Amino acid sequence: MIIDFSVENWSSYGEEATLSMQATKERNHRERVAKVSSSLSVLPVAAIFGANAAGKSNLVSALSALRGLVTKAQPDLSDISGRHFAFESVFAKRPTKFEIEFLTEGFKYNYQVAIHEGLVVQEKLERGIGKLSLVFARKGSEVIWGPKFKGLGHELDELSLEQLRPNQLLLNLSGCQSVSALAAPVSWLTNSLLILPPPASQARTPEGLLKSLDAAALTSLTSIDFGSLGFDIKTISLDPAIAEVFTKLQSDIYEQLSPALSELTQKLSALQLGISSELSEDLVALRDSAKKVSEQWSRPEPDASELTVTRESLAGDEVSLSIQSESDGTKRALALLPVFQKLMQEGMELTVVIDELDSSLHSLASRALISRFLASLNSDSRRQLIFTTHDTDLLTTSLFRRDEIWLVDKSKRTMQSELYAVMEFEGVRYDHDLRKMYLSGRFGAVPDLMAV
Template sequence: MLLYFTVKNWKSFKGEATLNMLAGRERSHFETLAKLPNYQLKVLPISAIYGANAAGKSNLIKAVEFLQNLILDPKKGLLNSEGLSFKLNSETREEPSEFEIQLCIKDVVYTYSISFSHEGIKSECLKKYDSKQRNQTVFIRNNLEIDGDDKVKKLVTKDSINVFLKLLRDDNYTLLSLFSTLPDIKPVYDWFQSNLKVITPTALAIGNNDFIDFDGTGFDTGVVGVKTVQFKEELPPHLKSLCRNLQEGQSMVFRDSNVGSLNITNNDGNLVATKILAVHKDENGEEVLFPFSEESDGSIRLFDLSPAFRSLNQSTDHTVFIDELDRSLHTTLSRYLVEMFLDSCDENTRKQLIFTTHDVQLIDQSLFRRDELWICQRNRDNSTTLYPINDFKELRADKDIRKSYLQGRVGGIPRLSASCAIQSNSFSIFGKGNEMPQSGN
């Protein structure tokens, strides 16, 4: 379960910003909070992040996804590219990016921190706390120097050190991935591998074969199910590359603009693909199959989100990040998905839903606590600040927070002016030869 995630000097985040999932003192929606009695903590099951376009909301989700990929798939060479630090400042441009994440896994708290630049990983540390408040440094790394507990020291011998140094230096492996089988490290690695799910609007991979249970009937989409047929064409090279880490018997679902939605399985080392089709019924009740390329954006978005929400509603320990939850969805659908999730949360569940959105209809204290609503604000220097709405003490429990947000009292909305009508003699954003529409006031 995520307790907090901190990012510094990453893309639009210049200074330190923290998404804190620990509950504050307010009493609303107390029944949905997860209780950690041994630490006397209560943890939020949900957070909704608002902000203007280009305020940095997506960069926060991308940071989580980047960290996950850095740990699970270092062979992607994520650091062998241009730096990802805040580029609009001459000092931060040359400094490393920093992430820190704190998790509670089976009543043990872990804090993992890492700093890196395009040159490689600079430092890394994993600490462990148990319910008796005992603090243990599992490992610590500064550049290529490694230290840690007895289990780590036992692995880093004179015979093995050269192999480790090569992987750390040349391939940008994290210690978390190199030592992922050690008892004190495995729970954290497994959380990134199995319990964390990140869904972005442009993500090509959209889940595993849980899709087979997709039923859009309750969402009034016209889709009553899905079916698969054999895909007889050659798989495009980029899909083969994305499937290179599939283990024997594992499946992944991909949506490609040219070939449609495919379910690809590793079968004895061979990639076997089936095409996923949407099932409709005609006036006689007979099934008619449609490629998903002919479905509405809303139906496709529901198909993308379906495996994540199924895992959230069936399990007790998944953390799901979704960028643009409301993309192509009617506000009633977005609210239904959120309500369905919250209805399944109680003090014993350890699942979480964290998402960005522009849907102001969700800003409702009958749905959210004030510490579950967050704002991304773009500053004058184009850096991002992240803060919860409950920082504004005047927003009481009986206050119309939606109205306050739309009025700009808590930030996170576009700063519009007449200058947005950028135009020259030959071009205007309102169309060639047109002028900015005039207000009726």
């Protein structure tokens, strides 16, 4: 679970902005708040509202960028530097900073990164149950290990720090999985933090997730999408003419790639002798990847799959329709339902961040998904949903606590995005009509329509 996330000098965020998931003394819906310790309770949900171009998506992209820096095979740090705040020249000379504090496997972790001109300026990791202790701190190429973690001995040797590049995070080293103090945060960022971009930039839902939908999830689809009974993923035969062109193209490319791939695998096998174990593992992985590419391109027949949705006709028969004939709402539901099903599994450690949750969904459908998730929680749950939305019908204390409702506004004076919670406004009670107050401009973060 995310406890806090801060970003500085990223896109529309100049000065530091912080999304805090730490629960306040708000008493509303307290039964679902995650009780971590006597001094720390973590919110299971955050709903982020704001006008178009205020910076909601930039907050999500900042979190996604941090995750990618750790989890991608070869992240490009120059892309990070290129996203600095552009409306004041001084920010071009400052590093972009990310800081995240999160909970996993019973420990709190605090991870900080600063990047400037495509290089790692600073990197720091702390861990603890109560008070945090330094795991490592890095400035430039110098890495200092905390007093409690110097004794890791041979585990640290597995990191091969001499291989650490100036444009690479320490947590991005493949050897981190072998070091107990580093494996957990890497695993959480890789497997327990799921970020969904807006539908316009989102790839199709993976078949594996769709196939994981059970009967209960399909019932949910029926209830929010006017009669969908189910779906199927079928392998289809391409038109013979298209298949012939595709097969020839595939064959031509394979003929050109095959000799180079064979030579590459042989050289990689030879290089394994007399090198470090970590590099050897990387070479094996690279060799295997080369073999896999070779095998894929040598397939004699092209394959394709089609997602079909099953509906009931007036006569009671099942009718299969291509997903392309379905509404954007159906497609959006198919993208979200597997995620929400996973999010509602008891015992799961998972944080899901969704940009534009309500896109193409009816307000009642969005509310149903959120309500079912929240109803599945208790104080021992470690599941979390963070989303951006324009759906003001969700702005109600019957659904959210005041500290779970966040707003993003673009300052006319500084042109920077500002992030703040409804809880920060004095005189706002849990029984107030927050939607009415928001639309009237009481909290800011609404479109400026004076010129329209």
